[in-house]
Amino acid sequence: MKGPNPPKNSADLFLRIAKLSAAAEWTTDELHDALRDGGVDPERFAADILDRIKSALRESPAYWRNMASQRREALMAKVQAAWSHVQWHLGREAVIEKIKEISARLPSALGEQYGVAFRGFNECSDEDLASMLEELEIIERLTQREPGD
Amino acid sequence: MNPEAQAALARITEDEWKQIAVELSWYALGVSRHLRWRTRNPVELPGGETVGSIVSLAIEKVLKGERSWDPGTHPDLRKYLMDVIDSSLNHLATGADNTLLVSLRNEGLEDSSSSLTPDRPAPREEWLSRPAASPETLLLDRERASLEDRALELLIDECEDNPVLKKMLEAMFDGYEKPGEISEAKGIPVKEIYNAAKRLDRKCELIRRRVQQETAKPGIGREKL
Numbered sequence: 001m002k003g004p005n006p007p008k009n010s011a012d013l014f015l016r017i018a019k020l021s022a023a024a025e026w027t028t029d030e031l032h033d034a035l036r037d038g039g040v041d042p043e044r045f046a047a048d049i050l051d052r053i054k055s056a057l058r059e060s061p062a063y064w065r066n067m068a069s070q071r072r073e074a075l076m077a078k079v080q081a082a083w084s085h086v087q088w089h090l091g092r093e094a095v096i097e098k099i100k101e102i103s104a105r106l107p108s109a110l111g112e113q114y115g116v117a118f119r120g121f122n123e124c125s126d127e128d129l130a131s132m133l134e135e136l137e138i139i140e141r142l143t144q145r146e147p148g149d
Numbered sequence: 150m151n152p153e154a155q156a157a158l159a160r161i162t163e164d165e166w167k168q169i170a171v172e173l174s175w176y177a178l179g180v181s182r183h184l185r186w187r188t189r190n191p192v193e194l195p196g197g198e199t200v201g202s203i204v205s206l207a208i209e210k211v212l213k214g215e216r217s218w219d220p221g222t223h224p225d226l227r228k229y230l231m232d233v234i235d236s237s238l239n240h241l242a243t244g245a246d247n248t249l250l251v252s253l254r255n256e257g258l259e260d261s262s263s264s265l266t267p268d269r270p271a272p273r274e275e276w277l278s279r280p281a282a283s284p285e286t287l288l289l290d291r292e293r294a295s296l297e298d299r300a301l302e303l304l305i306d307e308c309e310d311n312p313v314l315k316k317m318l319e320a321m322f323d324g325y326e327k328p329g330e331i332s333e334a335k336g337i338p339v340k341e342i343y344n345a346a347k348r349l350d351r352k353c354e355l356i357r358r359r360v361q362q363e364t365a366k367p368g369i370g371r372e373k374l
Contacts, residue, residue: 005324020326020343021343031175037355045200050167
């Protein structure tokens with residue numbers, strides 16, 4: 001095991017302090033204050049660095065693959081959210097009502113498609129109806145475009 | 150690029166990048182202020198670089214795969230980037246742009262170069278072939294070391310009334326570097342060591358500025374190049 005390793009000189013000691021402090025957890029405010037003490041404008045520095053990071057990310061050969069992966073993850077999150085949102089406790093009539101409401105809200109082509117597909121409500125079991133509602137809620141969430149989509 | 154690294158980098162959000170940028174800027178400033186720069190400024194560096202551009206370059210190198218980060222061996226991207234920053238700053242500090250000094254004595258010699266003897270190199274060639282440790286460099290290194298010593302004296306004074314900071318400094322003088330080692334040697338909880346390190350580091354920054362102001366006063370520690 002290595003024993004203590006005294007610093008070679010004052011500069012070495014200062015460097016060790018800097019490294020030890022870098023390993024600590026700093027809040028954003030603490031870092032901003034410290035940088036200002038050092039004569040640096042933290043907001044400008046961060047903005048400049050972020051610009052360069054964004055441009056390096058765009059130039060990266062993996063950019064589109066990364067974007068696709070991020071979008072896939074975002075879509076999965078939406079699907080998961082829709083799953084957890086389905087209201088299994090609703091009664092049969094309420095479920096049918098919700099199916100109709102969502103079908104009406106869907107873009108016309110989709111609305112027509114699902115209106116036709118789900119028209120025989122009375123012949124469906126409660127389970128089938130719940131599953132239709134679930135599918136429609138997922139489709140509705142996926143068709144809602146968000147900024148940046 | 151390693152697919153694992155690619156996936157990890159893709160998961161970093163804009164806000165996280167901002168925080169990384171600020172953390173690394175502070176780290177780079179800490180390293181930069183203990184290197185010798187001909188600009189005499191730890192933020193504005195030779196070759197038009199700044200502490201911020203060095204941080205950007207380090208991140209760009211990793212994003213472009215010029216530095217192959219492997220999350221398996223270096224799970225903490227920040228620490229890995231700190232190593233890249235260390236290496237970039239050291240490279241810049243020892244590079245020609247920082248070590249080549251401009252001498253007022255040589256200005257205007259270009260016109261009289263025809264009068265030089267053939268076996269003597271022209272001033273510019275002599276300049277370029279000069280060994281790294283020139284008398285000027287040695288002088289600057291000595292001056293730099295004495296400023297660091299002065300800063301350390303001030304730091305010791307500043308910590309005199311604070312038992313935790315004083316113990317931290319003692320442990321570091323004794324050669325303990327890691328929080329666990331310092332904690333064991335001085336009986337300070339590790340969490341407190343991190344907080345103390347932050348306080349010490351900020352004191353260093355303030356002291357460095359004080360020393361800089363002292364040396365900026367006419368007649369103290371300034372030499373004409």
